[in-house]
Amino acid sequence: MTTPQSRFKRVLVTGGAGFIGSFLTERLLASGCEVVILDNLSTGTRERVPAGAQLIVGDTRDEAACEKAIRGCDAVTHLAAAVSVRASIEQFHADAECNIMGTLSVLRSAKRAKVKKIAYASSMAVYADRDRPEPIPETWPTRPDSPYGTSKLAGELYTLLVGRDAGIPAVALRYFNTYGPRQSFTPYVGVVTIFINKLLKKETPVIFGDGLQCRDFVYVGDIARATQLALESDAAGEVFNVGTGRSTTVNEVAEQLILRMAPGIQAAHGPAQPGELRNSIADITKARRVLGYEPSRPKPDFDDVIKFWSAGK
Ligand SMILES: NC(=O)c1ccc[n+]([C@@H]2O[C@H](COP(=O)([O-])OP(=O)(O)OC[C@H]3O[C@@H](n4cnc5c(N)ncnc54)[C@H](O)[C@@H]3O)[C@@H](O)[C@H]2O)c1
Numbered sequence: 001m002t003t004p005q006s007r008f009k010r011v012l013v014t015g016g017a018g019f020i021g022s023f024l025t026e027r028l029l030a031s032g033c034e035v036v037i038l039d040n041l042s043t044g045t046r047e048r049v050p051a052g053a054q055l056i057v058g059d060t061r062d063e064a065a066c067e068k069a070i071r072g073c074d075a076v077t078h079l080a081a082a083v084s085v086r087a088s089i090e091q092f093h094a095d096a097e098c099n100i101m102g103t104l105s106v107l108r109s110a111k112r113a114k115v116k117k118i119a120y121a122s123s124m125a126v127y128a129d130r131d132r133p134e135p136i137p138e139t140w141p142t143r144p145d146s147p148y149g150t151s152k153l154a155g156e157l158y159t160l161l162v163g164r165d166a167g168i169p170a171v172a173l174r175y176f177n178t179y180g181p182r183q184s185f186t187p188y189v190g191v192v193t194i195f196i197n198k199l200l201k202k203e204t205p206v207i208f209g210d211g212l213q214c215r216d217f218v219y220v221g222d223i224a225r226a227t228q229l230a231l232e233s234d235a236a237g238e239v240f241n242v243g244t245g246r247s248t249t250v251n252e253v254a255e256q257l258i259l260r261m262a263p264g265i266q267a268a269h270g271p272a273q274p275g276e277l278r279n280s281i282a283d284i285t286k287a288r289r290v291l292g293y294e295p296s297r298p299k300p301d302f303d304d305v306i307k308f309w310s311a312g313k
Contacts, residue, residue: 006031007232008075008116013037014060014106015080016053017044019183019190020175021122023224024077026050038069039080043184060102066109075231076110078159079121084188085148089192092147099151103158109167111291116264118170118232120159122239124280124289125149126174134214134247136281138174138239145277150206160237169236173227176243179300180220181308190216191250192257192302196309199261211251211270213244214279216243229291243282244295253300260306 011028015021016037028035035053036168038060049055058065060080069313070076081099088095103120110118127136128143144150156172163170179192187194195205226242254267287293 003027003030003228004232006033008033010034010073011034011075011077011231012073013069014076015039015044015121016079017041017046017049017055018079019180020106020178020220020223022048022050022077023180023181023220024079024227027224027228029053030099030226034207036069036073037213038065043186044052048182053092057114060106061097063105063108063160066105070109070113070115073113075117076115077105077119077227077231078106079120081121081152081155082148083184084186085125085146085187086273088146088148088151089195095144095147095165096151099148100154103155107158107162110168111162115168117231118163118168119227120170121171121227122172123250124176124241124282125277126153126156126172127277127280129277132190132240135216135245135277135281137239137283138241138286156239164237171230171233171235172229172239174239174241174282175223176216176218176241176280178220178223179217179302179305183220189194191253193309194304195254196261196302196306199257199265200309202262204265205254205257205267206270207250207254207267208276210251211254211267211269214247214249214281216246217248217253217283218243218282218295219301222295222297225296226287226291226293227255229293233288233291238290240287240291241282241284242287242293243284244298245257245282245284246298247279247281248300256300257302257306259278259303
């Protein structure tokens with residue numbers, strides 16, 4: 001798919017040395033704009049920074065770092081965040097410091113720099129988990145079950161408010177379960193990445209709970225594309241789900257990976273984890289209609305992720 005020419009000259013990508021940010025940076029560079037990355041390398045790495053992007057190592061909570069990074073930028077995509085539901089339960093203060101205070105600091109700099117657009121990376125974790133429809137439309141109530149969902153929602157609300165008051169069109173994208181190569185490997189994030197790494201070590205993957213929890217697994221390239229479409233669009237004050245609209249259980253993910261990597265192994269089951277959503281499928285009608293978004297991988301396909309980790313990256 002060819003990338004149309006960007007209307008921006010220089011875009012700040014916070015968290016651009018991370019999983020999704022590195023794919024987004026590639027797309028932005030391909031659309032002809034310069035990209036500056038602000039990243040504290042807490043989970044991101046220099047190796048992930050695409051050639052042609054400028055990396056500023058710094059923290060979003062540091063005003064001077066934000067001011068330096070945003071100089072000359074006419075748009076901002078804000079992805080830098082602490083990304084773990086489980087870690088946020090243990091350390092809700094640290095999660096909020098990073099995700100709320102970091103966002104406020106980026107927004108303050110974006111306002112001063114008078115950028116022309118802000119796109120904020122939000123999460124499916126903002127939705128209330130009880131009695132909800134599947135798929136979930138953007139109009140569904142937000143009442144997060146975790147500190148992470150709460151901090152992502154606060155960031156989303158602040159982004160839309162500050163954008164409105166400063167006259168800067170701002171949008172928030174609620175990403176669903178993102179998979180793909182280069183995901184930051186931590187014990188907490190990304191069931192696909194965690195299972196693949198277990199299987200490569202000939203260990204048994206552990207499914208939390210009965211494994212019947214449903215997720216909308218969306219390819220990282222599609223997340224990057226939706227974010228770029230939203231950035232380039234005229235949308236303002238809007239939130240968009242980004243997923244595929246398709247449901248896959250965690251058991252099905254384990255079965256698919258085991259079949260490919262270690263046929264015959266049985267996944268183990270551990271206790272269900274607090275704060276984790278039961279089912280989470282995106283209604284992507286709005287992103288389709290307003291942004292022209294269509295997932296390139298409507299069904300989960302983990303081949304390139306297996307290849308990436310098998311190559312010892
Ligand atoms: N991966 C998913 O499934 C998923 C789902 C929903 C939403 N999101 C959101 O997408 C965004 C990107 O997530 P990801 O999966 O690429 O995670 P990631 O951990 O790979 O990327 C986050 C990046 O931000 C950087 N960072 C963290 N805190 C920072 C700070 N205070 N200052 C500067 N840099 C900082 C990290 O070093 C890393 O490079 C996050 O905002 C996350 O909440 C991700």
